[in-house]
Amino acid sequence: MGKMKLMPDAHGRFGPFGGQYVPETLMPALDELSAAYHQAKTDKSFHEEWMALLKDYVGRPTPLRQAFRMSEKLGFPVYLKREDLNHTGAHKINNTMGQILLARRMGKTRIIAETGAGQHGVATATAAALFGLKAEIYMGAEDVERQALNVYRMRLLGAEVHSVHSGTSTLKDATNEAIRDWVTNVRDTFYVIGSVVGPHPYPMMVRDFQSIIGIEARRQFRQLTSGFPTHIVAPVGGGSNSMGIFYPFRQDPVALIGVEAAGEGIETGRHAATITMAERGILHGSLSYLLQDADGQIQPAHSISAGLDYPGVGPEHAYFHHTGRAQYVSITDQEALDAFHRLAEWEGIIPALESAHAIAWVIKEQKVLESANARVLVNLSGRGDKDVDAVLGYEEGNHGQEPH
Numbered sequence: 001m002g003k004m005k006l007m008p009d010a011h012g013r014f015g016p017f018g019g020q021y022v023p024e025t026l027m028p029a030l031d032e033l034s035a036a037y038h039q040a041k042t043d044k045s046f047h048e049e050w051m052a053l054l055k056d057y058v059g060r061p062t063p064l065r066q067a068f069r070m071s072e073k074l075g076f077p078v079y080l081k082r083e084d085l086n087h088t089g090a091h092k093i094n095n096t097m098g099q100i101l102l103a104r105r106m107g108k109t110r111i112i113a114e115t116g117a118g119q120h121g122v123a124t125a126t127a128a129a130l131f132g133l134k135a136e137i138y139m140g141a142e143d144v145e146r147q148a149l150n151v152y153r154m155r156l157l158g159a160e161v162h163s164v165h166s167g168t169s170t171l172k173d174a175t176n177e178a179i180r181d182w183v184t185n186v187r188d189t190f191y192v193i194g195s196v197v198g199p200h201p202y203p204m205m206v207r208d209f210q211s212i213i214g215i216e217a218r219r220q221f222r223q224l225t226s227g228f229p230t231h232i233v234a235p236v237g238g239g240s241n242s243m244g245i246f247y248p249f250r251q252d253p254v255a256l257i258g259v260e261a262a263g264e265g266i267e268t269g270r271h272a273a274t275i276t277m278a279e280r281g282i283l284h285g286s287l288s289y290l291l292q293d294a295d296g297q298i299q300p301a302h303s304i305s306a307g308l309d310y311p312g313v314g315p316e317h318a319y320f321h322h323t324g325r326a327q328y329v330s331i332t333d334q335e336a337l338d339a340f341h342r343l344a345e346w347e348g349i350i351p352a353l354e355s356a357h358a359i360a361w362v363i364k365e366q367k368v369l370e371s372a373n374a375r376v377l378v379n380l381s382g383r384g385d386k387d388v389d390a391v392l393g394y395e396e397g398n399h400g401q402e403p404h
Helices: 024-041 044-058 068-074 092-105 119-130 141-146 148-156 171-184 202-210 212-225 240-249 315-323 333-347 353-364 366-371 385-398
Strands: 064-066 078-082 110-115 134-140 160-164 189-192 231-235 255-263 280-283 286-289 326-332 376-380
Touching (some): 024 044, 024 092, 024 171, 064 212, 068 078, 068 366, 078 212, 092 110, 092 119, 092 189, 092 240, 110 119, 110 171, 119 134, 119 148, 134 171, 141 148, 141 160, 148 385, 171 189, 202 212, 202 240, 202 315, 212 240, 231 240, 240 255, 240 315, 240 376, 255 353, 286 315, 326 333, 326 353, 333 385, 353 376
Parallel strands (some): 078 376, 110 134, 110 189, 134 160, 231 255, 231 376, 255 326
């Protein structure tokens, strides 16, 4: 495997992707953020404070363990990186802790964020509460309804939740509103972006904070097996959990598999599979692959998983696809629901619907992986408490029974 170049470049580009496509009024804020992050990144005390919080507050390192019953059922070893065991129940808090430490360092007193499944909103509200900062969270009205538990958690933590009714009332529209807020209140406000999307330096910064997942997993897997996995599988919406585990393995002889949401099926047009239906375009400040029509208008994304309901993907994922370093595949709502049940039954772990997409791909590719003597590592990015009501409602409304 050829050595990959260190990305992004000085202009915030991952090959042809990334960059800063924002209103001129936001450029000073991005320049300020870039300078502050560069300084923090080289400051040992900043890194030590962040790592101490991850250890003593978040609960890292998260375990990596073989899923023995799943392995037995499928005929090859499957290992789970347990990001669901973090405080707040997902990987999102790795990044929010880093960004809010940066906000404090920059003297910002107000925190804003966007959220889809609600986990980034909860993680942002949690970190803001820890440091006594005001937090306001933008969330699509559709996601507010299907993630009511996480909305209540955010409010319990002292955050104000703004329900966004424009557009498709999902993550894309929540992000639009958060950017409008930031443009208006840039002097005292820090925008905590939850995925490896947006203008530079966000894709790099979120990747760096989430790379703790892959750094730990690489060490743990080698201690457990004395080798590497053959495949690393992770769900991809914007792509922070997947880039977090992929990046530290990027130079290793490992297949990287990003699993997008096919929703009701690619052929229906109601899906969120961005890279597998790739068209280049600009969204939320960077150039990447987007769901768009022939006129370049953004198409709505559809998935049972609120965290995968995004019509774009992080520019570094676009670069990994462009260079062939990672393979991107898609899984339907029904396949993810089946996997949601299977992992619960096999391992006593109820996964987030996002994570269930990754589990579903492993199940679907059982014969191919078994014949290849695969050793598969799945990034279990979050726990499924937040999705139980949505799954129950879906099954009662559509099927009246569990999927099999």
